[in-house]
Amino acid sequence: MPAAAALLAERHRQHRLRHPLLPAAYEDQQRALAEVTAAWESEDASGTVLRDGDEVTGYLLGAPKKSPVWGPNIWVEAAGHAVREAEHIRDLYGAAASTWVDGGRIAHYTLVPDDAALLDAWFRLAFGSQHAHAIRPVPETPIPVPAGLTVRTAVRDDIPILAQLDLTLPQHQGLSPVFSAGMLPTLQEALDEWEEDFDDPEHVTFVAESNGRVIGSSIGSSIEKGSTHSGLSQPDNAGFLGFAAVLPEARGLGAGRALGEAVLNWSAEMGYDSVVTDWRVTNLLSSRAWPALGFRQTFHRLHRLIGH
């Protein structure tokens, strides 16, 4: 485990040369060891280790997630792999995956830093890109709202349109080419959730108006409130753009940018250093909108489905 932690700390040090906003702590081997240990202690974790003589030169650890949306799965989290030579991830996976597939776990997911050699090695294991994690610094000065749009914090009277907008994200992501299996709540469920959570002080909700009508919404929070970004992929003192949606007929006109920038401005006001978001790379809208707002990809979630 300490040898694996040393490899992980070095991988993270290299990663931070490209993304200094990622958390510095995991360059420390003791902190990296806590992450490797957590991966090892995850329920039903298994994996492989590579040795060159007495020296550990790579490791791979995966564990299943319980949610049915991922299928019969194995997840390799950010701390679940590190190798001295990128090519060797293929040997580690080759040895680990036979156990996973024999056990019926044919949907594989892995969170990989944006390291070209490492991504290439995973691609040559038949993985493809599914999801992006990204970061940007907060703006130095507030970004103004463009003419013709109003952006304001939501009020209780907005709940009906907020609930409608909640459905537009899973509706869009259920379509081609995302084909996400995410659950689509009913409008009533979305309304009930808003009634219950509206005053939650840990989130801020913005709405965009055009001609006096709400056409979109976005939600900001601390990065610590979400579960997608943890450990090595959770920057210190960061805000989180956790949700944004614009009504289909109002898309492509700048409302999404204004709503994303409202969360950037809010994050700066809250004293955060950076803002994190994530998107399905097959979502043709968000995968273009968020990089246009200055978000740079840090991790790639790769996916492979075995059997065909």
Ligand SMILES: CC(C)(COP(=O)(O)OP(=O)(O)OC[C@H]1O[C@@H](n2cnc3c(N)ncnc32)[C@H](O)[C@@H]1OP(=O)(O)O)[C@@H](O)C(=O)NCCC(=O)NCCS
């Ligand atoms: C993603 C979404 C919120 C963006 O809002 P939008 O109002 O459509 O986007 P905007 O018009 O503000 O455009 C934002 C940027 O993305 C770019 N963009 C938007 N649509 C694009 C397209 N079809 N092709 C290329 N670029 C596009 C724009 O060029 C713009 O950058 P620019 O200001 O530098 O030109 C909206 O499309 C949406 O609700 N999509 C469905 C739900 C969803 O995917 N939510 C995000 C979940 S992660």
